[in-house]
Amino acid sequence: MKPQNQRRNTILFLIVTAGVLILITAAGMLLKDQAVQTNFARKNLAPSREFLFGTDWMGRDMFARTLAGLSLSIRIGLLTAAVSALIALILGTACAVLGRAADAVISWWIDLMMGIPHILLVMLISIACGRGFTGVVAGVALSHWTSLARVIRGEVLQLREAPYILTASKLGVSKMQIVKNHMIPHLLPQFVTGLILLFPHAILHESSITFLGFGLSSEQPAIGVILSESMRYLTTGRWWLALFPGLSLVCVVMLFALLGERVAKLLNPASAHE
Amino acid sequence: MEPILEISHLSITFIQYERGIHKRELPVIKDLSLQIEPGQIVAAVGASGSGKSLLAHSILGILPYNSRMSGTLKYDGRPLTQERAEALRGREIMLIPQGVTYLDPLMKIGPQIRKGKRDAGIRERCRAALKRYELKEEIEEQYPFEISGGMARRVLIASAVTESPRLIIADEPTPGLDKKAAGRILGHFRELAEEGAGILFITHDLELALTVADRVAVFYAGETIEEADASDFKDVEKLRHPFTKSLWHAMPEHGFHPIPGSQPYPGTMAKGCPFARQCRKCTILCREADQISLKPYRGGLVRCLYPGKEEAK
């Protein structure tokens, strides 16, 4: 049997996954108007060929609502994951570069943040920031950077002692040059993997606090809103209101997780040549 | 005597991805044949980065996942399969590894040497082995980070000889040790060989290898270019391959005269003799030849189209 070119398969997989996610995001944005359109002539329809995911009690197309919700979730996820990762990069590097005192303070802060249950923290920050879009983004972004920051801190600490970095500084290469040429390329794989693996967390937490009522306002077609509304109708037998949006959320989260795992494998020298 | 280990036509290839998705095969060891008899010390000598460690790894069945091996290995007359290698290593086949990182940092030295066993016999042997290498008994209660690099190396060697191995593979066991300590360890190899073990001594240090080995196989760009008795190195005229001769001339006590150029990296040579670029007697045929095979010549083996041409001026 001819050995398979695993790397090509992986890259194909990455492209397809990223494509699907981008497609969902774009479609959701286009279907935004349709998602809030009410039509009482067609309320409470079960899934059919015309309405794949059925309609709700106001006659809104659940397929459009689900896509719009996912799209919103992905965009919020993107924003929060990016902000989180950036905070992690800055604090992680600061920890390692600014000396012992800064390291102790930041490490203590990381431990503190990690000690509080995530969902509680997200809720508190969200309420403090006035809920809504800003609340959710602030809540998720400010609570998810800790573990990545810790990884980056460790990595920078190790890099600082690397002989090639010591030698470069003895040869008069400036600090900025060293960070640019030697540190960032080594941190990038960790950073990218961490960033992608933050997505599923961010999306799930955003949906959960919206579901609990501490997040996005109920006019918005967010997955959390859809799910919490559907709870009232589940007992009356309208299973499709919760099932399809819930399932699609799980699928999107899994896609992101898989994406992250594959990227991690590709960038890790211990498995890069498989 | 029946050889304890018989390697024939061993080749090891790495499969790597170049930038992007293209795969390439990197031959690291090409067409290696070697025999080790009980009581014999065979040195494999080559420059660092020439893939000598992989030779050890292939015998122990611990090659990395992206490498492929061809050729045959026989241990004690029977093929050395992956299963057999796994069963034998740590019992009959012992590795003395290159790096001190092979010690478990979270385990005290004593239990590591005893490999978790607790009976009185192993305690006794452990103590004897430590004594042999002038290691204090207190070291049993210390962790690897508390001892120096040279001591760690002696611990690795002590831990390999507490069992009674039949084949010892020593992968660069002495860098970081001074001449005296290195000599003591090599002396111990000699003793083990006299007790009947076969020893494969992998090193980059030809001078050191010559002090203890019976036979020497010289590596160049992933191939063994000459296999000779250690005593042949006393006289440059007895050596067979032009590279081996240039090694001799480059020794500090033999004039310190190097030849220009450097060894090609394995896999960069499409065809021809790998030594062609550095050889003064190189001919067109040398550059065009396919894989040159190892052939017997004057009581040794040599991989050269025209051995002895140098003397014929």
Added chain:
Amino acid sequence: MILQAEHLTFSYRRRKQECILQDYSLSITSGERVGLRAPSGRGKTTLCRLLAGYEKPQQGKVLLNGKALSSFRGVCPVQMVWQHPETVVDPLLQLGVTLNEAGKPEERLLKELHIEEGWLKRYPSELSGGELQRFCLARALHPDTRFLLCDEITAMLDLVTQAQIWNFLLEEGKQRDLGMLIVSHDDALLQKVCTRIETLP
């Protein structure tokens, strides 16, 4: 020029028991090639690291022409060449980039060290230890370098490469009147290349 180590005392923080170096002094003048031999574990590498400014001694000082070595800015006039060249080059950078990091070395150096044009585009994992060591030497022999500390630089290399590198270094050292500290286990090598041999206590 003169490089002086005065009453150096040093111990690693994590090893509380004993000092690696205690009240050790050494001086090297330009043009001198000082060999250093000692049993393993006696701090030869540590001494090099101290002299090159990679570590600070707990007591004593390292002086270059009477001035503290740490007061020199830019390229340090004392450069160290390491035993394992593969740890001293960034594995993710092409060697050409690494080589030119501190300014382009002279063409002449590349030629005399047999560094081939094609190697500049390669990554460290694609070259052998001997080839990498040539890059490290070319980089360490910056025009501002006055003293070169060689910590077992050819211990891991084959004899031909070892002889090539030392023949080059002897010639280069004479031309530029470099001071050198040469650490090795190999007595025959030290006898061959040094003007004076010291033993660490």
